[in-house]
Amino acid sequence: MSLYEMMEKILGAEDGAKVEIPEENFNLLMLKILKAKARKENRQLNLVTAGNKGRTLVRQIGEKEEDLPQGEKAALPIKVKKKFTLPKLGKIGRFALFALAGLITLGGIAYWFLYYFPRAEINLSLRPIPLIKEIAVVADTEAEEVDGDKGVIPGKTRSVEESGEKSTAATGTATVGEKATGTITFTSTVNQSCGQGTKVKENDSGLIFLTDAALTFSSAPEDKDVAVTAEKIGPTYNLASGKTFTVVSGCSIGGLSIVGVNSAAFTGGTSQQVKIVSSTDRSKLLTELKKELTDKAKEELTATGDEVIIASALKVEVTKQDYSHAVGEQADSVSLSLTVKVTTISYLGADIQNLISQVIGELVPEGFTLFAGETEIEPLDPTLTAARLRFTAKITAQVVPEVDVEKIKAELATRSIPSAEEYLSGVGEITGYEISLFPNLPASLQRIPRNVNRIKINLVTELPEGGEEETNETTP
Known part of the structure; x- marks a missing residue:
């Protein structure tokens, strides 16, 4: 068997190759070549000798020898350790290697640039639908916490006295003489x-x-x-x-x-015409001064932070009134000294918001979500008693269609601008869109990033004419 055939046998073996060492036409150099070939190909080499020459060659490459019966061939296994060595390359090979490394580096940079560097910001316009609901609310001075099931919030009795004076011209006339x-x-x-x-x-x-x-x-x-x-x-x-x-x-x-x-x-x-105090003069004076003192008391009542006072739920009592002239008395003017006591039941704005948050989820229709804007609460038809303030809370909020932002991101990834616009035009909940890409490449190269984490979607609410747009940002 020639040296070439032995090497082919090593290449063709899956795990180990058994090679017979001939007694003729075989030397130490050829054995070293076989050993090196087996090491390079990660093959186990089993050497079989038939005579003294073969055993001598095996011993010379550092393997132990065992005595064998005369005429019997024995295989001496040589275990070759795995070792990686770079092949020797010429100038052309080294150039090709450097070129390949450069291409791999450029490819990595290009991949990073295309995957991590580009970003897109997309504004999706949604048209909100007004949500107007009414619920019964009781501000109870005996309640200690908000009860959404009963519509009860804690209330607090507030009372204040205000005094003042006011004058007005007499408008009555009489003939005297x-x-x-x-x-x-x-x-x-x-x-x-x-x-x-x-x-x-x-x-x-x-x-x-x-x-x-x-x-x-x-x-x-x-x-x-x-x-x-x-x-x-x-x-x-x-x-x-x-x-x-x-x-x-x-x-x-x-x-x-x-x-x-x-x-x-x-x-x-x-006879002569003179000014006298009329009943209209006195009643007008009482109405005006009573309102002024009530408004002043209302300001004092509402000057305590988050407390809410319903202006139409005030109990106003006149505790003192003193006119300067009686009806029919001759006078150019009449004055009034008045003291009023204003009583009401207040509640905290945070408590009514808490109550609304407990019940509003049941008020939002299916397929919609409450837009993250201000919820208006208008108290209607208040009724004030000694310990409770009952009223109807008219809730006005905005709801928008539910939008699966993550699904839209996944659908938009890698799309061209025309393709993205075509897709967004088919999403029923969206009334408009605006796409911004960075960097601003030529139109033929513009694409939505492959990495969905580089896509930022803002939900923009189109408020009625005269209102301002509100934006709800998503986290990219």
Whole structure:
């Protein structure tokens, strides 16, 4: 067997190769070549010798020798340890090796650049749907914690007194003055009597006067003087002398049996328009000052941090009121000194938010999620008692369709811009989108990153016209 055939046998063996050492045409160099070949190929080499020459060669390469029966071939196993050695390369080989290493390095850099360096930021527009619900709430002064099942929150009785003064101009008017007086000489043709306050009328003007004293005629015809006073105030009752009068009522006979004449003019009648306090002035003053003091008390009540006061749930009591003038009194203005006591039941804003958070999950329709914006709470129809404040809480919030952000990231990865836009256009929950890539490569090279951790998606809520957009960021 030639040296070439022995080497082929070593290559063809799976684990170990049994090679016979010929006695002829074989030397130590050839044996060393076989041993080196076996070591290089990680094969176990079993050497079989047939004579003294072969055993001598085996001993020369450092293997132990065993005595064998004459004529029997024996295999001396040589265990070859695994050892990696670089083959000797020429200039061309070294160049090829360096070129390969460079390509591998560039490939690694390119992989890192394409996988870890690019990033995408995508804004997905969602149109929120208003969520308006009403729930019954009780602020109870005896409650110590929020109970979502019963709609109860802790309440606290608050009370404050405020005092103040206010004036307003008098708007009432009245005519004031003096009544005219004079003396009338009555002539009676028959015996009769006329009582005090007998009503007599001046024949031309029809003005009425009243007698200040009683008259008795006992020997008719007879004349008697009596003082009279005008029925009303005013200068029109200042009659000139020589006027004639007839009795309207008050005499036992009267009529044409008695007439009167004034020999002197009547005087003293005066009148003028003056300001007086009207009932409207006082009621208006009370309403305005009561409101001012109530508002002041409300500010004091609500100046305690997170406490909420319902303005329409205040009990206002007037504990003191003092007007400067009575109704009808002449005055240019009227003033009021007033003290009010304002009582209500307050609650903490954090408690009502806690209550809403406990129940709002049941209010959101299936397939939607509560948008992370402000939830408005409006108290309606409050009813205040000594220990409880009951009202209806009108909840206004925004809900948006549920969006599987991670699924969208996975679907967008590695897509070109046109492909990404086509995909996003088909996602029913989305009303619009905006894609930004970094770095800004030419359009033909632009792609969504393969690494989904380099994709950032922002959910943008399109608020109604006049409102501001709100953004809910996802973690890339």
